[in-house]
Amino acid sequence: MTNQTVVGFDTKSTIEVAVSNLSVVPPLPPPPGGRRVTIPRKNFFSKLETGGGGAKIHAWVDSMRASSPTRKSSETEEDHIKNSWILQHPSALDMFEQIVNLSKGKQIVMFLDYDGTLSPIVEDPDRAFMTNEMRQAVRDVAKYFPTAIISGRCRAKVYNFVRLSQLYYAGSHGMDIKGPSKGCKCRNDNQVVPFQPAREFLPMIDKVYKALLEKTKSTPGAKVENNKFCISVHYRCVDETSWTTLAEQVKSVLNEYPKLKLNQGRKVLEIRPIIKWDKGKALEYLLESLGYANSDNVLPVYIGDDRTDEDAFKVLRDRGQGFGILVTKAPKETNASYSLQEPSEVMHFLRRLVEWKQSLL
């Protein structure tokens, strides 16, 4: 295992959110002090407008800034926020018995995000390795449950990190899927077929990648990553005083491409085609491909840490089927039902699932 700098959690400004309606979690008591709670906002600036105008740059930079500590709430306030939030999104480890009870008579299908979920967040995106212990946990889970990785990275790259051939992979935020043949209830076999709904955008993405490389090379610390059907512009290592410049550089390139949009992840600006396809759609596609499109006998579980994972959490909540688990140390607005604090807890959860399954055999 290579040494790497593990970086801290991103903190945001505050917003008011309605208490979640937990569809698959047993009813929980309302949080102390009422039905609404103010929680720190975390990467909620999911879609950034890419049209012209200086005001937009301010919005972008505010959003980028929102991923750095800007405000310190009092200890009591913080405790209250945390307590309320955990009541709404209890730990998936604490609720393990209830979770497996929900799965009785159902096939669990496991969906896993990569960065921040299976691997810790580190400064260099090329060194976001998962541990061998985590790899073993994922390998074991895939023995008992169909398992897919859904990542913002390009599929080949995430496969190189995970290196488990028995999984299904969806790269580029779900725009590049290698899943089972549609409609077959096959598991872990070799019947994998590609699905690439943004194929026509490949030449454009390539052009924009080159333009962004050129444009941002004067900004120390900026890193442009080609994720095949989308592009990441990382600013984790860019000094905050240069964020406006970087935002302007990115914007000046995107102005020429109205068919591309910009979202924000953890210290990263993510550029992708405007097509209506995301991690949620990829989850639905994979469920359908596995033969569970209209099945009541399936319990999809999605574990992820970032804003783009919310699309998948929302799909599960809207379907009233399965649930999302958000990996976070701090309260965030989310459509997930449960939480885990960090990748090591994800590993623990996966191991417990395997032990539970083995105890039934």
Ligand SMILES: O=P(O)(O)OC[C@H]1O[C@H](O[C@H]2O[C@H](CO)[C@@H](O)[C@H](O)[C@H]2O)[C@H](O)[C@@H](O)[C@@H]1O
């Ligand atoms: O969907 P994911 O698998 O979570 O991918 C989302 C982005 O993850 C990577 O960036 C993030 O992790 C890096 C390594 O820990 C970190 O340096 C960066 O700040 C994070 O944003 C990946 O490099 C991006 O391309 C993905 O879009």
